[in-house]
Amino acid sequence: xxxxxxxxxxxxxxxxxxxxxxxxxxxxxxxxxxxxxxxxxxxxxxxxxxxxxxxxxxxxxxxxxxxxxxxxxxxxxxxxxxxxxxxxxxxxxxxxxxxxxxxxxxxxxxxxxxxxxxxxxxxxxxxxxxxxxxxxxxxxxxxxxxxxxxxxxxxxxxxxxxxxxxxxxxxxxxxxxxxxxxxxxxxxxxxxxxxxxxxxxxxxxx
Numbered sequence: 640x641x642x643x644x645x646x647x648x649x650x651x652x653x654x655x656x657x658x659x660x661x662x663x664x665x666x667x668x669x670x671x672x673x674x675x676x677x678x679x680x681x682x683x684x685x686x687x688x689x690x691x692x693x694x695x696x697x698x699x700x701x702x703x704x705x706x707x708x709x710x711x712x713x714x715x716x717x718x719x720x721x722x723x724x725x726x727x728x729x730x731x732x733x734x735x736x737x738x739x740x741x742x743x744x745x746x747x748x749x750x751x752x753x754x755x756x757x758x759x760x761x762x763x764x765x766x767x768x769x770x771x772x773x774x775x776x777x778x779x780x781x782x783x784x785x786x787x788x789x790x791x792x793x794x795x796x797x798x799x800x801x802x803x804x805x806x807x808x809x810x811x812x813x814x815x816x817x818x819x820x821x822x823x824x825x826x827x828x829x830x831x832x833x834x835x836x837x838x839x840x841x842x843x844x845x
Contacts, residue, residue, distance in 0.1 A: 646670055650716045654741050663708075666719040667767065674721070677758070680842035684756050684785050685723045687841035692726060692752070695828045702729040703751065710743040711750065713771045719743070720768060724754035724781075726827075747776035752827045757784040765793050769805065773812045779827045780805040780812065785839045802835040 647669025663674040696703040737743040782803040794801040805812035817835040
């Protein structure tokens with residue numbers, strides 16, 4: 640039986656509590672949130688993006704890796720996320736005090752890029768995680784909204800599948816949106832030859 644914790648929950652309590660029950664959890668402002676089982680089409684998008692990023696960083700011989708499971712702890716320590724795709728800089732992991740034992744990173748130097756694939760909880764991606772990754776100083780954040788679920792102020796009216804690249808300029812994210820056959824422009828991977836539609840098509844039956 641999983642121990643019930645009194646809210647708000649600290650990072651240390653969350654890590655100690657985290658059960659081995661096959662489910663995924665995140666900490667949002669001190670509240671433990673169960674990440675619902677992903678759908679097959681969403682997982683295909685996650686896998687596709689992870690593969691495309693891997694091909695690109697290997698081609699460029701960059702010291703990066705994509706872990707199966709790892710956490711990003713926000714500066715306030717009230718939120719802990721497990722991104723859909725987390726690109727890690729191996730050269731900085733020795734400076735991460737929590738990584739070896741708890742697979743948790745806290746420094747922007749460790750995270751060149753983070754990716755979230757939007758689902759029914761799209762507000763977390765466009766509002767909360769956007770703000771927290773921005774505050775942490777992660778240089779680039781992608782939101783793959785392959786179903787066009789986000790708010791109209793983010794993806795337009797009428798809604799349509801949209802791929803957003805958020806680049807940290809100073810201490811704020813500047814969001815650029817890509818749709819259809821737009822070529823995705825990524826500061827992290829300037830030679831990435833990938834269109835928004837290719838990402839969206841990854842979810843379709845073959």
